[in-house]
Amino acid sequence: MRGCYVFAYIEKIIKSCFLNRYGGDFGDSSYLRCVNCGAVYASNFRLYRCPKCGGLLDVVVRDKYWAPKGRGVWRYASMLPLKNGVSLGEGMTPLVKSNLGENLYIKFEGANPTGSFKDRGMALGVTIAKESGASKVVVASTGNTAASAAAYAARAGLKCYVVLPRGNVARGKLIQAALHGAELVMVSGLFDKALEYVVTYGTKYAYPLNSFNPWRLEGQKTLAFEIYEELGCPDYVIVPVGNAGNISAIWKGFKELGELGLCKKLPKMVGVQAEGAAPLATAWQKGLKTPFFIDEPETVATAIKIGKPINWPKAMAAVRESEGFFTTVSDGEILKAQKLLASKDGVGSEPAGAASVAAALKLKLSGTVVAVVTGHALKDPDVVEINAKEVRNAEELVELLER
Numbered sequence: 001m002r003g004c005y006v007f008a009y010i011e012k013i014i015k016s017c018f019l020n021r022y023g024g025d026f027g028d029s030s031y032l033r034c035v036n037c038g039a040v041y042a043s044n045f046r047l048y049r050c051p052k053c054g055g056l057l058d059v060v061v062r063d064k065y066w067a068p069k070g071r072g073v074w075r076y077a078s079m080l081p082l083k084n085g086v087s088l089g090e091g092m093t094p095l096v097k098s099n100l101g102e103n104l105y106i107k108f109e110g111a112n113p114t115g116s117f118k119d120r121g122m123a124l125g126v127t128i129a130k131e132s133g134a135s136k137v138v139v140a141s142t143g144n145t146a147a148s149a150a151a152y153a154a155r156a157g158l159k160c161y162v163v164l165p166r167g168n169v170a171r172g173k174l175i176q177a178a179l180h181g182a183e184l185v186m187v188s189g190l191f192d193k194a195l196e197y198v199v200t201y202g203t204k205y206a207y208p209l210n211s212f213n214p215w216r217l218e219g220q221k222t223l224a225f226e227i228y229e230e231l232g233c234p235d236y237v238i239v240p241v242g243n244a245g246n247i248s249a250i251w252k253g254f255k256e257l258g259e260l261g262l263c264k265k266l267p268k269m270v271g272v273q274a275e276g277a278a279p280l281a282t283a284w285q286k287g288l289k290t291p292f293f294i295d296e297p298e299t300v301a302t303a304i305k306i307g308k309p310i311n312w313p314k315a316m317a318a319v320r321e322s323e324g325f326f327t328t329v330s331d332g333e334i335l336k337a338q339k340l341l342a343s344k345d346g347v348g349s350e351p352a353g354a355a356s357v358a359a360a361l362k363l364k365l366s367g368t369v370v371a372v373v374t375g376h377a378l379k380d381p382d383v384v385e386i387n388a389k390e391v392r393n394a395e396e397l398v399e400l401l402e403r
């Protein structure tokens with residue numbers, strides 16, 4: 001009998017060592033659960049959809065406990081399916097008390113290594129790709145996912161392909177992806193088409209790191225942990241929504257804090273979309289349970305110019321479960337909020353990131369509100385109007401300074 005236990009123990013050790021390195025199975029520490037039908041599967045890095053019903057999957061980490069230690073997303077290793085991995089020092093982003101509202105806080109994700117929240121996800125995603133033996137990763141992107149995947153893949157020594165909608169990617173993001181050595185592939189059509197290509201073809205040849213990959217989203221839930229550490233649990237968390245992974249991941253983070261008895265009252269999640277790219281907000285306003293997909297989304301905020309968000313079931317569940325809501329803001333409101341945020345708070349956001357602040361200013365919610373500002377201003381320099389004054393000599397400069 002004792003021999004059996006010894007054998008089982010040795011088998012477990014061999015299995016976890018071997019599979020962690022080459023098979024993508026992370027042993028018994030986590031498993032996958034379908035968000036649609038509830039079917040559960042042993043952890044498997046290649047499973048992105050439920051084989052039974054096609055639903056999205058969530059990672060369930062067994063035996064989680066709260067023991068923040070160290071820096072970056074790996075500070076929360078005790079809550080994650082992996083305990084360490086690739087890092088560029090992501091996370092630990094500033095939580096700035098805003099001058100624009102009484103109890104408004106800005107979680108500035110533009111301060112991540114590549115300038116957006118994607119870095120939290122890529123730390124996990126690229127680690128898993130690497131652990132599983134993949135040599136190539138692939139993403140469809142409006143730019144930020146591309147920049148982040150390119151940087152983290154470079155760090156991990158992986159080849160990175162980024163599939164981009166031609167003419168719809170802000171210049172700063174393109175420069176980042178190119179600089180980090182990714183293979184840039186342009187397709188005709190918008191982001192939704194690029195994502196369709198990655199889902200249909202990319203996944204056959206390379207490890208996909210878009211947000212339908214539940215392992216990547218585990219990294220993004222750390223945003224909730226940071227807010228909790230600094231502020232406790234706010235009344236509202238406002239998140240710009242595009243492909244809808246981030247709002248889902250942040251809500252998952254808060255729910256896990258709740259399960260551990262840390263967050264007594266969970267925040268209401270508010271998803272913000274641009275008026276011209278609002279498949280989820282439109283469905284919400286119409287009282288529909290499924291999204292109102294759009295073929296030709298239109299907004300100045302290219303990062304959220306998405307008509308068919310792949311994570312819609314998770315995002316709708318997040319908003320419903322948290323008793324929050326979806327809302328829209330116009331391009332004018334986004335650009336106004338971007339300017340206000342920069343000039344009154346000193347926080348430089350790209351347009352999509354400022355959508356959360358635009359919503360906060362419009363909604364005037366009572367209680368503590370955290371607006372997640374998802375990307376840095378330098379990502380998209382072309383939307384900013386530059387008015388410079390000309391002086392021809394020192395006298396003209398002095399005259400100007402005296403005004």
Ligand SMILES: Cc1ncc(COP(=O)(O)O)c(C=O)c1O
Pocket residue numbers: 116144145211240241242243244245246247303304350352353374375
């Ligand atoms: C700056 C920025 N904000 C918001 C979003 C939307 O996030 P999600 O696709 O997770 O909804 C994105 C891209 O996804 C983004 O790049």
Ligand SMILES: N[C@@H](CCOP(=O)(O)O)C(=O)O
Pocket residue numbers: 139140141142143144145146191209210211212242243245246303304
């Ligand atoms: N705005 C995103 C769109 C892709 O989102 P993902 O979270 O599914 O990778 C981007 O930056 O590309």
